[in-house]
Amino acid sequence: APIEIKFSHVVAENTPKGKMATKFKELVEQRLSGKVVVKVFPNAQLFGDDKVLEAMLLGDVQLAAPALSKIKKYNKQVQVFDLPFLFDDMAAIDRFQQGPEGKKLLKSLEKRGLVGLGYLHNGFKQLSASSPLKVPGDAKGKKFRIMASDVLVEQFRAVSANPVKKPFAEVFTLLQTKAIDGQENTWSNMYSKKFYEVQPYITESNHGVLDYVVLSSKEFWLSLPADIRPTVEKALQEAIVYGNQVALAKDQEDKQAIIASKRSQVVTLTPEERQQWVDAMKPVWKKFEVELGKDLIQAAISANQGK
Amino acid sequence: MTTVALFTLLFLFMLLGMPVAVALGLSSVLTILFFSDVSLATIALKLFESTSHHYTLLAIPFFILSSGFLSTGGVARRLIDFALAGIGHIRGGLAMASVLACMLFAAVSGSSPATVAAIGSIVIAGMVRAGYPEKFAAGVIANAGTLGILIPPSIVMLVYAAATEVSAAKMFMAGLIPGLLMGGILLVAIYIVARIKKLPAQTFPGFKQLTISAIKATGGLFLIVIVLGAIYGGIASPTEAAAVAAIYAFLIAVFGYRDIGPLKNCPWRNPDESIIKAIARNCWQMALALPKSVVDVEVKKVVLEAAKVSVMLLFIIANAMLFAYVLTNEQIPHAIAQTIVEWGLPAWGFLIVVNILLLIAGNFMEPSAILLIMAPILFPIAIQLGIDPIHLGIIMVVNMEIGMLTPPVGLNLFVTAGITKQSMGWVIKAALPWLMLLLGFLILITYIPSISLFLPEYIDKLQGY
Amino acid sequence: MFQWLNKLEVAILCLLLVSMTLLVFIEVVMRFGFNQGLIWAEEATLYLGAWLVLFGASYGVKTGAHIGVDAFVKTLPSLYQRLVALLTIALCLVYCGLFIYGGWIYLSKLKMIGLEMEDLPIPKWQATSILVIGFILLAIRFIQAAIQLIKGETNTLQFANEAKESMSLAKEGSKD
């Protein structure tokens, strides 16, 4: 019987991640026809983001691509990606992820039985709220929805805002009724989840990264026959490159769609205003220096230099 | 083959009288064991995920707890008194007041059988005493009780929201107009029957009595404001509103109406007591009663009863999710969706298929289980055909209402049989004519989407800008 | 002794439901009244819910709270009713056994990887342990039901339906 690869993810098929998974399926089944079968399960049909990795370790899911913050319990160092204003642009993120420190992070997951196969972009996070956020003072006392991460808690506390944790399914209603004032997300997430309809102001802050990591279990990955594994890996890398292209294009596309909808106004920051945000949030780096490692943070900073 | 095994095992186990939850779970595990290579550990993981990762579903125990305090705490009785004072004087007014009471109770409770039980146990006997045929009374209440899941809050809607990740708040909003409409249809039908059959009317008690009964019912009516107000007023999500409702229902039952708990038979004001003295006495009595209610037998009984019913429901839901997992793992919904898409049905044709499927399923299964199994199959096709997921949700809920009244598994039939001490056959016949109204209503809901979608879209527009 | 255990079981069940309700309520009050979020509350509530369901399932067997369809079984002669009930309980025990086995492997794996819960500093395997505990308790209750059947104290599984549950609530309500 052919080897079966179950790829379980939590987003729709037409998102960058969904398209990457479909691309991977096409490439593998074309090149390893009859030897490997790929089944893609979108929309958290099989497992949610929390349990998918456990199911992977039990050998019943072979590929997944959770958000980086979802694997912080496997290695807390991945929270480095949550640090505010760490990366200047997408190219810097690429340099860091492809560099020695980025690869080491992927490798480090093997202690917990997982193999990190690559990073997948989603985009930079923007800040949205029920009132315009120009300077850090505008965020004071406001409630922001965050994903579970100590770094993000500190990030919002740094501007005297109150982080609130709520399940994704309830966020829309809570934003709509202003039970929560704001949230941070990529353009494409805000567009696909319709947050822009209930958040009249989006500040183009590019303050943080929201990327995914493609994972398999060590046990499964090493069990792949020597004549098959390189082909699968190559197909995966190609799919990731494709997925990243789609993600970058989609990010801009969705930004334009949000602007065109006129339901949300995009707030652009002057360099001085942006610097105020940087100054307010940068002390967070210091707080996590010990936990994440000085070298790691330094490596991320130097990725901005383009060396 | 896998599908056949799965459903055969399920029906076989149900036939043996196995608890529905175990029947769902066992048929799933055995199917996986024989036809797939998923490990038992992952099955256990999946069951744990089903009990521990659905925040929306937690509203179920909270709404059940609040229903418990409302039913035992005399709220249902006061709602009936109020409805009766309002329209009891119209011909057939007692029956209409009963429907109105069902609607009011539906607006605070999330379950249909609970609505029938709370209202029916009081009003059916009352109608018979007032000269109504018992069959008429039982049929009306069994049907009006189904509004419990259509008028928000609604347990069935929460399950749909959890299965498809649409907003529970939007589902609630969407159910309001259809719920009022169905209530209205019942009221009109009763009025017509009352005219033809010359059913009795009561004398109007006067506006003073009406006002008094309204004030007495305020405690219960206010819960509607709390639940819907909290959700749409920007205080809480549906799950949180349910918890707030539970706390409020406890307070109103124990400290407000004092029908249960440590303050039972302890009046707000004794005869000849001065206001100041009464306030002072109430203050220290209530301060003492709060710790006392923790160990109070009646309060504990309500909590335990609610815990029991919640566990029973959530355990079925968890096992039904496992059942849905087996279907998904074998990509069965995918295959069925593919087949239906290949038929090339237009949206209206697809909706006919949906209704037939759901009506059949409604005969045999519990609503939550049906939704969990069917929603993942139907949802993606509906999206492809351009059917609004909220509209699909309301169609499913109305189908579930009908399922409550169809044998062999119809919860409202069971409850009504229990209240009237009549046979199932008798209850089925009593409910049948009113069931026809519900079927007509289903067609209306299916083909006029704006009945369901008008309100949520309107609210979106209001708050979006 | 058994009396004491029964009381403890009921107390734990009530405590789980009440603490869930209060936790969510307090979260709302904190957010709306004091503009503060309780970061760990969501996860705590979710796990309390899981404990409520998995711990309470066995109590449901004891008190006959689980819905079953007994229309067919009731048409059988009494001896066959008992045989069918015994067969059903045997199948229910298979169900428990499979989950105890699968749950055990799952817990061992969680313990081996050494994961913690997302927001609370509690090892995940401990928070998940109710999976195995709950199914062991469930199995015990099914065995007790089987013993009652063999002794001839009952003829059928005394699984009620939701109707009866709602009825008992309703009777309380209409007493006064």
Ligand code: NA
């Ligand atoms: Na309701």
Ligand code: NA
């Ligand atoms: Na039915």
